[in-house]
Amino acid sequence: MYYINKKPVIIIDGTLYLYRSYFTFQYFKNDQENPYGAIYGILKTIKNILVKYYNSKKIIIIFDSSKKTFRNKIFTEYKKNRPKMPNSLYIQIKPLFYILKEIGIKTLSIPGIEADDIIGSFAHKIEKSGEQVLIVSCDKDMIQLVTNNISILNTSNNEIITPSKIQKTYGINPLEFIDLLALMGDKSDNIPGVPKIGIKTALFLLQKFSNIQNIYNNIEKIQLLSLRNAKNIYTQLKKYKDTALLSYKLAKIKLDIPIYINSNDIFLKKICFEKLSNMIEKYNIKQNKHL
Known part of the structure; x- marks a missing residue:
């Protein structure tokens, strides 16, 4: 397995894992029959990244907003085949963001800007500052962002995607x-x-x-x-x-979206496990069974 030399800045593709978690754990319900699979999946992803893979202290989760983007303006059919967010997922969004804030995990979304463009622009900004970046995503669109200092962790197979890996697999460079x-x-x-x-x-x-x-x-x-x-x-x-x-x-993912935070702003001082336990209890997540 390929290892990054330094502790990277970790950028998680939140929208992708939100939906993956929802469909993977869609039958997870608490005693009040409220779903919590998406919440559970995101927390599990964070845990796996921080504990099993990288002991990094800089981490952010980036999400789409509900607003249309420039792509919808230049092509009205863009993502038109995507179904509307299920209500059983929608009702988990507010609790999820509250939990992430309480335990100290930074999130970012910008109205009218797709998550891919925020990820690309933030990764590009971090790279220019001299740090390494690890994008956590299974989305093939992200491959174009890979450089010598920006890698992708595909959690589907635990593969680290680098320029040499792309060249070997496809015979082309990331761009x-x-x-x-x-x-x-x-x-x-x-x-x-x-x-x-x-x-x-x-x-x-x-x-x-x-x-x-x-x-x-x-x-x-x-x-x-x-x-x-x-x-x-x-x-x-x-x-x-x-x-x-x-x-x-x-x-093409944009790299010039203004991002008004830097890597120090997403420094994870310490996950507050007491607050996390309180949140798990509040939303009646069956941690003994699933966490």
Whole structure:
């Protein structure tokens, strides 16, 4: 397993783990039949990160807000296939944020800004200050953020994603992952991409031309490549050029969102276990059974 040399600043993709926790532990209910699976899952994630993986003292959880973002303005279909938040999850949000605040875990969300963009901008800011960053996420969109000082912990398989890992797996560098998503699309976010271009074709083109702009600068060469259905791929690329460029804008995580906190502001002095126990008792979380 790859280990980071220094204690990193840990950024948790809160929205992703909120939903993962909700669906994984959706049958967890207290004596009043109120669900608490999302609360439990987030607390368990934090515990695993701090105890089992990294003894870091700087940690923040970043969440989406309910407001629409610039992506919705430039493409009204963006994330349109996402269902509305279930009420049984919604009622856990306020208690969750209260518990996190009480035990000393910092959270951040910005109205109208997607969590991915906050994560990217904060990670970029921390990296420039000379510290290492560990992003905790299973979202493939985050791969584009990876640098020599920004890594990703995929908790699904406990894998640390680094530039060399990405190069070995995909044959491209982290930034080119934006181009990959722009070409092949992303169903989870409803990013259209270029129809009939799958991951194998997209990777072949990027390994040949490096990025989407170079692909279009050399578009006439596409039909001459030793690639199955090269002429059809050429036709699709020409026909859907605007869609591909739009998809690039949708897939690219912003790094310039103003973040008015630094790593010292998220320093975890000490988790207040007494308060945590009080919160567990208050919300009737069955800690003996699940924690």
